[in-house]
Amino acid sequence: MKKVLVLIPLSEEQKAQLEALAPDYRYSYVKDSEVTEAQIQDANIIFGNPAPGMIHASANLEFLQLAASGADGYVKSGVLKEGTALCSCTGAYGQAVSEHAFALTWSLIKKLHLYRDDQAKAVWGDEGMVSSLRGATVVVVGLGDIGLQYARLAHAVGAYVIGVKRRLSACPEGVDELCLTDELDTVLPRADVVCSFLPGTASTYHLFNDERYAKMKPSTYFINCGRGTALDGEALCRALEQGVIAGAAADVTEVEPLPADHPLWKQRNMIITPHISGGFHLPVTLENIVSICLANFAAYLKGEELRNVIDFTTGYKK
Amino acid sequence: MKKVLVLIPLSEEQKAQLEALAPDYRYSYVKDSEVTEAQIQDANIIFGNPAPGMIHASANLEFLQLAASGADGYVKSGVLKEGTALCSCTGAYGQAVSEHAFALTWSLIKKLHLYRDDQAKAVWGDEGMVSSLRGATVVVVGLGDIGLQYARLAHAVGAYVIGVKRRLSACPEGVDELCLTDELDTVLPRADVVCSFLPGTASTYHLFNDERYAKMKPSTYFINCGRGTALDGEALCRALEQGVIAGAAADVTEVEPLPADHPLWKQRNMIITPHISGGFHLPVTLENIVSICLANFAAYLKGEELRNVIDFTTGYKK
Numbered sequence: 001m002k003k004v005l006v007l008i009p010l011s012e013e014q015k016a017q018l019e020a021l022a023p024d025y026r027y028s029y030v031k032d033s034e035v036t037e038a039q040i041q042d043a044n045i046i047f048g049n050p051a052p053g054m055i056h057a058s059a060n061l062e063f064l065q066l067a068a069s070g071a072d073g074y075v076k077s078g079v080l081k082e083g084t085a086l087c088s089c090t091g092a093y094g095q096a097v098s099e100h101a102f103a104l105t106w107s108l109i110k111k112l113h114l115y116r117d118d119q120a121k122a123v124w125g126d127e128g129m130v131s132s133l134r135g136a137t138v139v140v141v142g143l144g145d146i147g148l149q150y151a152r153l154a155h156a157v158g159a160y161v162i163g164v165k166r167r168l169s170a171c172p173e174g175v176d177e178l179c180l181t182d183e184l185d186t187v188l189p190r191a192d193v194v195c196s197f198l199p200g201t202a203s204t205y206h207l208f209n210d211e212r213y214a215k216m217k218p219s220t221y222f223i224n225c226g227r228g229t230a231l232d233g234e235a236l237c238r239a240l241e242q243g244v245i246a247g248a249a250a251d252v253t254e255v256e257p258l259p260a261d262h263p264l265w266k267q268r269n270m271i272i273t274p275h276i277s278g279g280f281h282l283p284v285t286l287e288n289i290v291s292i293c294l295a296n297f298a299a300y301l302k303g304e305e306l307r308n309v310i311d312f313t314t315g316y317k318k
Numbered sequence: 319m320k321k322v323l324v325l326i327p328l329s330e331e332q333k334a335q336l337e338a339l340a341p342d343y344r345y346s347y348v349k350d351s352e353v354t355e356a357q358i359q360d361a362n363i364i365f366g367n368p369a370p371g372m373i374h375a376s377a378n379l380e381f382l383q384l385a386a387s388g389a390d391g392y393v394k395s396g397v398l399k400e401g402t403a404l405c406s407c408t409g410a411y412g413q414a415v416s417e418h419a420f421a422l423t424w425s426l427i428k429k430l431h432l433y434r435d436d437q438a439k440a441v442w443g444d445e446g447m448v449s450s451l452r453g454a455t456v457v458v459v460g461l462g463d464i465g466l467q468y469a470r471l472a473h474a475v476g477a478y479v480i481g482v483k484r485r486l487s488a489c490p491e492g493v494d495e496l497c498l499t500d501e502l503d504t505v506l507p508r509a510d511v512v513c514s515f516l517p518g519t520a521s522t523y524h525l526f527n528d529e530r531y532a533k534m535k536p537s538t539y540f541i542n543c544g545r546g547t548a549l550d551g552e553a554l555c556r557a558l559e560q561g562v563i564a565g566a567a568a569d570v571t572e573v574e575p576l577p578a579d580h581p582l583w584k585q586r587n588m589i590i591t592p593h594i595s596g597g598f599h600l601p602v603t604l605e606n607i608v609s610i611c612l613a614n615f616a617a618y619l620k621g622e623e624l625r626n627v628i629d630f631t632t633g634y635k636k
Binding site: 095096099100102103104106107109110112113115116117118119120122124125126127128129130131132133134153156157256257258260261262265266271272273274276281282283284 | 413414417418420421422424425427428430431433434435436437438440442443444445446447448449450451452471474475574575576578579580583584589590591592594599600601602
């Protein structure tokens with residue numbers, strides 16, 4: 001009799017759906033924040049995001065189905081034993097994160113963050129010229145589910161979208177032009193908006209640094225809704241302070257929470273949101289997560305191929 | 319030899335284009351803020367928005383081509399003499415104002431204004447659930463050029479759009495359902511977002527009052543980017559404070575600038591921008607204005623029908 005540990009806030013109906021797949025297994029439902037190391041060590045199957053430091057390559061753990069889209073904390077050596085199947089929830093966050101990035105984009109180009117600052121002082125002021133997405137060139141870096149949904153939103157309101165991805169493929173609907181990550185530097189000078197959805201892997205670490213910001217136009221807005229490590233925060237502060245780019249927004253930072261004394265907080269042309277674009281803030285996200293969990297649990301039980309299996313060498317799904 | 323007074327900041331090229339239409343006329347280019355009453359009284363043709371109080375039904379004034387979309391200040395008795403042709407610049411602001419309203423909508427539904435407040439205090443906090451435009455019901459009140467462009471933006475990102483207009487017509491592309499202004503109360507209870515682009519006329523005065531807010535859902539967001547008089551500000555404060563609606567945004571207020579001690583400034587769930595959605599903040603707006611001015615000046619000179627002629631009884635274009 002296998003033990004299933006569930007760290008995702010399922011409804012009673014969703015619990016019943018899960019248990020119906022393997023009625024003879026034993027199920028525990030624990031809050032993410034309250035789970036103990038003993039509970040993790042005991043589990044054969046985990047749904048959710050246990051702290052990587054509590055797993056210790058548990059010999060019992062056969063299958064870890066994350067609720068997260070990024071698996072960066074779990075592919076490091078010593079976290080999972082060889083043979084543990086690791087799956088992400090890629091696909092669950094597409095709508096929530098892409099829409100948050102889209103909202104950040106509109107706020108930046110229409111200067112709503114600056115007008116909010118004025119409002120706090122009851123100042124009826126003029127923050128100057130604004131720009132549009134109609135006819136703008138938007139470079140979307142990372143063209144997984146989230147990036148592609150963002151690309152389609154931008155395209156739907158009239159932007160010219162350049163998608164940047166690791167592997168060549170046919171140009172997806174909603175993307176006007178495709179290029180490889182290696183060619184990023186050739187498209188950055190054309191961008192009015194650069195939006196990154198890159199995961200946190202060794203190859204994306206500090207990809208956005210002084211050199212990359214310098215390739216953008218002084219009128220470019222940069223947005224990061226992937227992982228905070230893709231962005232060199234000190235370089236971004238310099239780029240904003242020196243007018244190398246026009247403004248930036250990030251839902252993710254290299255260290256989270258961002259320390260209260262970090263200079264990024266104080267950048268006038270920088271919008272920071274506290275890694276809330278995903279989570280369960282948009283109701284559809286939890287529905288998507290549950291649907292992936294159920295499908296993968298069913299596949300696991302039948303010995304069929306799992307969805308979103310993580311490749312331990314790249315940190316991406318295979 | 320007729321005298322033409324231009325209060326719009328034209329480029330040298332645009333001045334040459336205007337003068338080429340009637341080379342024997344006399345042209346003066348004056349800043350909006352620096353024009354004198356004598357200059358206004360002397361002019362036969364004015365391009366721009368002279369202060370209504372400086373016109374005094376001038377006998378010389380044959381044709382007033384506003385740079386503004388709304389003509390509310392000019393249709394009042396005593397401002398213009400009978401026979402002066404009054405034209406608005408309806409159509410010039412569609413992109414700029416609709417996009418600003420769209421940006422306000424995204425900011426509200428993703429709570430970016432609240433995260434900006436947190437950022438000012440370097441607080442990494444969680445402001446709770448957000449919503450989406452995908453599948454949301456968006457009621458667009460006032461379906462002129464601006465309203466229609468907003469409707470199309472909302473429709474393009476997956477909203478179900480209900481357009482509200484004065485006169486029945488075929489349902490335009492980008493609008494899913496059409497209703498008359500008289501039926502507004504029947505659609506407000508269905509709205510996730512209500513966005514008003516109503517002009518400032520006698521019939522729109524305080525249309526959005528206690529009764530109308532009460533018809534909306536507690537989760538509804540209300541946005542006003544038409545004229546400030548369409549909205550009862552005190553009623554809006556009550557609706558926000560009592561949770562009758564979820565939040566609001568306005569680029570226009572009944573008195574502008576909004577007095578520093580007005581309670582609207584302090585509403586946490588209210589975004590205020592200082593009537594900047596139009597103006598010349600988006601470069602394409604000035605291009606649109608010039609193009610309307612040139613076309614209407616040419617028509618005026620040839621005695622042909624003018625575009626955007628204002629009906630003095632309704633305040634709308636005929």
